[in-house]
Amino acid sequence: MRKPISRQEAERRLQIIFPRAAFDSVLSSPLAGMAVAALIHVDAVCSAGDKPEAVHWARPSTVIWMSDEALSRTTEADRLALRAAAAKGSKHVEALHKSWGVNFQPAYKDNSRETLRDETFRKWREHGALRMRPGLATSSSLPRWALFDDFADLFDPDLDGDAFQQAADQWREKHLDPGARLKALFALGTEAAQHAVTVNLPNGTTRTLEPGDSSLIVKGVVETWAPTRLAQPVVLAISEPGVKVHIGDEQMLQALGIKIDIANVLPDVVIADIGTEPVQFWIIEAVATDGPVSTERRKALLAWAAQQNIKADRCSFLTAFLSRNASAAKRRLKDLASGTWAWYADEPGNELAWYKLMPDADDL
Known part of the structure; x- marks a missing residue:
């Protein structure tokens, strides 16, 4: 039966x-x-x-x-x-x-x-x-x-x-x-469309994402965290499960020589801070269930960045959660890679940093 x-x-x-x-x-x-x-x-x-x-x-x-x-x-x-x-x-x-x-x-x-x-x-x-x-x-x-x-x-x-x-x-x-x-x-x-999540990009355009907690986290990162944290943020790409990739500022991508290829290990969000010198690239994972910037994930994302001719020292990493009380945050905060940040969508004015006080010999 x-x-x-x-x-x-x-x-x-x-x-x-x-x-x-x-x-x-x-x-x-x-x-x-x-x-x-x-x-x-x-x-x-x-x-x-x-x-x-x-x-x-x-x-x-x-x-x-x-x-x-x-x-x-x-x-x-x-x-x-x-x-x-x-x-x-x-x-x-x-x-x-x-x-x-x-x-x-x-x-x-x-x-x-x-x-x-x-x-x-x-x-x-x-x-x-x-x-x-x-x-x-x-x-x-x-x-x-x-x-x-x-x-x-x-x-x-x-x-x-x-x-x-x-x-x-x-x-x-x-x-x-x-x-x-x-x-x-x-x-x-x-x-x-009625339940979709609309994200307003810094350049005045919008992108419509599928409903769900991941999209709400992305919306918070783009609309709240980025304008507060970065000097002049430019959203380069937003990816969703499957093969859905939303291009942010296409002209900026071309100027930076970055090609978004769905065959690559794409992060959830890529934001360039063009208000810094040199330009700093923020590689962001929106974690509703799993997938924080762990040590292994950081290595994979750096490999992706290298394919785009982005130097490792120009890459910063953020893991974004819905809330400190969300099960994903409780389970995965311990997995964050050293040298990365974390942020909660329901506490947008705060940010966590995880880094080594004393660098290892391998880091020197």
């Missing part, structure tokens, strides 16, 4: 697959989230090529009778017992709950069945997410619904982050018509 998923997480993913700005909300409602969780829980999942008699079909009532207690029981034995009880009727589901020593408290009332069947299931079927058992009369009470396996794959708990987003994009590309795909992409883009 597939790994179970909570109804809340199923609903969250449905809202990404079928963004509400582009699709009817019944496709991604709390009831729809429960439907995904329930159908996966009882293994009502199939492929287009499966013979009907080999599929574990489910009724809308399988969803309506599902409880949080039942979803919390994730052993195969409990899930099979629930599937068998739901196939027989609500009294059997209630009896199963009593055998577990709990009261039967279904998440939805029976009158929700029509909404699920006539709206959510119908639209899912239109979009290729749900299969209806062939050969049954409309009046038949036999179970007839199962998720298609490629749709159920999107709710694998191990599929998350960028991998989930890519899988959702591929599923829409395969199953939705061009108009529906365009509406989905536009809605997702609009939503992302």
Whole structure:
């Protein structure tokens, strides 16, 4: 059986697959989230090529009778017992709950069945997410619904982050018509823009970063730390996870002879202080989870700087955290390389320095 998923997480993913700005909300409602969780829980999942008699079909009532207690029981034995009880009727589901020593408290009332069947299931079927058992009369009470396996794959708990987003994009590309795909992409883009982090650069231009703590740290570094700490800061580049690199001042990059290549070991932010003589380059890591300027990371960044013809004595290093109370700061402050600085976005007026009071013989 597939790994179970909570109804809340199923609903969250449905809202990404079928963004509400582009699709009817019944496709991604709390009831729809429960439907995904329930159908996966009882293994009502199939492929287009499966013979009907080999599929574990489910009724809308399988969803309506599902409880949080039942979803919390994730052993195969409990899930099979629930599937068998739901196939027989609500009294059997209630009896199963009593055998577990709990009261039967279904998440939805029976009158929700029509909404699920006539709206959510119908639209899912239109979009290729749900299969209806062939050969049954409309009046038949036999179970007839199962998720298609490629749709159920999107709710694998191990599929998350960028991998989930890519899988959702591929599923829409395969199953939705061009108009529906365009509406989905536009809605997702609009939503992302609403939550994006806009960074105002010293030269008056802006860069839009993906939402998240790392972007908030970068914003603090560029907009608060740099103007306070440096004489005349120029943001040369900001990098994000993956292959996203935002060029800061392109003319300054050309003047300094620096080429930003995503194949290199890029720091999160590169800022030049052109108000000093010679120009000083600040190489900055924004640490929301991991990746401070450790000794090894400092060596790698210096190697990167050397490729740009930047001398080591013109490089300064900053590790920026969200807060002293952030778990990343608590875990990684001890890993800072000697000769570097640290800064907290929620205490912008302060800075930590870590350096050797007495240089080693190797440093002389």
